[in-house]
Amino acid sequence: MPRIVRDADVAWEGNLARGHGAMTAATSGAFIGLSYSLPTRIGDPEGKTSPEELLAAAHGGCFTMSLAGELTGAGTPPGRLDVHCRITMDEVEGRGHLIVHSALEVHASVPDLSEDAFAAAVEAAHSGCSFSTLLRDAGVSIDIQTTLES
Amino acid sequence: MATDRTAKVTWTGTLMDGAGRIEGVGSGAFGPLEVNWASRAESPEGRTSPEELVAAAWASCFSMALSHALAGAGTPAERLEASVTVTFQPGEGITKGAIVVVGTVPGVDHDGFVEQAEGAKVNCPVSKALTGIPEVTLDATLAN
Numbered sequence: 001m002p003r004i005v006r007d008a009d010v011a012w013e014g015n016l017a018r019g020h021g022a023m024t025a026a027t028s029g030a031f032i033g034l035s036y037s038l039p040t041r042i043g044d045p046e047g048k049t050s051p052e053e054l055l056a057a058a059h060g061g062c063f064t065m066s067l068a069g070e071l072t073g074a075g076t077p078p079g080r081l082d083v084h085c086r087i088t089m090d091e092v093e094g095r096g097h098l099i100v101h102s103a104l105e106v107h108a109s110v111p112d113l114s115e116d117a118f119a120a121a122v123e124a125a126h127s128g129c130s131f132s133t134l135l136r137d138a139g140v141s142i143d144i145q146t147t148l149e150s
Numbered sequence: 151m152a153t154d155r156t157a158k159v160t161w162t163g164t165l166m167d168g169a170g171r172i173e174g175v176g177s178g179a180f181g182p183l184e185v186n187w188a189s190r191a192e193s194p195e196g197r198t199s200p201e202e203l204v205a206a207a208w209a210s211c212f213s214m215a216l217s218h219a220l221a222g223a224g225t226p227a228e229r230l231e232a233s234v235t236v237t238f239q240p241g242e243g244i245t246k247g248a249i250v251v252v253g254t255v256p257g258v259d260h261d262g263f264v265e266q267a268e269g270a271k272v273n274c275p276v277s278k279a280l281t282g283i284p285e286v287t288l289d290a291t292l293a294n
Contacts (some may be wrong), residue, residue, distance in 0.1 A: 003245070004191055004238040006199055008206035012213035012230040015221045021213050023206045026233065028189070030198035031180050036210055042153050045177035049155040049215075051276050053155035053175045054207035060159040061172055061185055064198040069165035077168070089275055090152040099279040100152070130243035131200060137282030 023049075042089075052099065053085045059102050059131045060085030064127035070121040071110060079109040099140050106146045118148045159185075161178070172224045191240060201236045201244070208276045209234040212249055215274035225258040230292075246285045254293045264290045 005026060005027070012021040020037040038050040064083045071078050088101040108118065122144060126132050156176035162168055165187050174181035189197035209232045220227045230253050236245040251267055258266075265288035271277055277286075 004199075004201065004240070005235055006194075006202035006205050006238070007233060007235045008202060008207040008209045010206070010213045010230075010232045010234075012217055012232070014217070014227045016201060016214060016218040019217055020279040021210055021255065023210045025198050025202050025206060027202050028194035028196055028198050030183050030196060030202070031206075034179055034293075038214065040177075041214070042151070045155075045179070047178050049177050049179035050153075050155055051207040051211035052153060053157060053177055053179070054203045054210070055276065055279070057157035057159070057172050057175060057183075058200040058203035058207060060157045061170065061203065062160045064161045064170055065165060065185070065187065065200070068163075068168055068170075069230065072164040072166070072168075078161060081159075083159045084156065086154050086156045087161070088152050088154050095276045095278075097273055105214045125206075126280075130238065131204070133243055134280055136162050136283045138279045140279055149253065 015049065052089050055099065056085040056087040056102075058130075059087065060104070062129045062131040063104055063106075063125060066132075067106065067108070067121060067125035070124045070128065071113070074117065074121060076110055076117065079111060081109075082107040099135070099138070102135055102142045104142070104144045106144060107149070108141045108146065108150045111150060113148065113150060115148060118146065122146055126146055152157070174184075201238045203235040204244075204280075205234040208236070208247065208249070208274075208280065210250070211274040211276035212270050216251065216253070216267055216270035219269050220255055220258065223258075223262070223266060225255055225262070227253055227255045227258050229254040233271060244280075244283050247280065247283050248287045248289070250289045252293050258292070260292055263292050
């Protein structure tokens with residue numbers, strides 16, 4: 001399969017404390033000129049996204065597709081998957097700000113699937129999702145809570 | 151103080167023929183955004199993907215870190231334009247990240263700018279969460 005390439009563009013003006021930036025999904029155009037700043041990144045978002053929120057969307061999106069793939073491969077494609085991802089950034093002594101945790105809550109509706117088979121698919125999705133792998137490699141703890149509805 | 155940011159994603163159907171949506175994010179800044187396998191692995195057709203979202207996360211994190219470093223060195227940036235390209239090889243994972251930054255920064259020379267950009271590449275929180283990517287490149291140039 002060919003390599004897949006995706007681009008994003010960001011423009012930043014000014015200093016860190018009072019400056020602001022705008023980010024654009026350059027390959028797809030799915031979002032254009034989303035603004036962000038330091039105060040809205042670390043405090044009240046005030047309707048503005050942040051690197052960590054985009055990471056939550058990326059990890060949630062990757063895990064969801066990975067789980068859909070595992071369930072499909074096992075002959076039990078999902079009716080519906082609902083996945084909530086929460087990314088936590090914290091200041092770690094001596095290492096500055098780090099992404100420390102990603103929490104995935106998975107609610108799945110899958111016809112004719114046993115709890116054991118579901119648990120196996122979740123485990124395989126966690127191993128297979130490229131973002132789960134990267135976050136794990138970087139020492140980010142990942143917690144997955146699941147509920148299955150047949 | 152810890153900062154939490156959230157996103158909600160839904161999926162219906164098989165991987166190849168099904169469809170996903172990034173229903174929304176905690177801030178409400180965007181969504182719903184459609185995602186599917188074809189738009190992730192083939193032509194995007196206006197749809198985003200995990201790789202594009204992480205490219206945006208990375209470019210925005212890098213820009214803030216570089217702005218902070220330049221100000222700390224006494225040469226604050228007027229404007230930084232950063233682009234990140236993320237390469238995904240199905241079956242293998244994320245194989246490459248390429249950061250390109252063009253800065254308008256009074257009072258700094260090329261070498262000084264490159265040095266600060268190299269630091270931001272290593273130190274921004276998103277970079278530190280992506281250290282498993284085998285190849286990360288940086289191309290930093292000054293517009294002034």
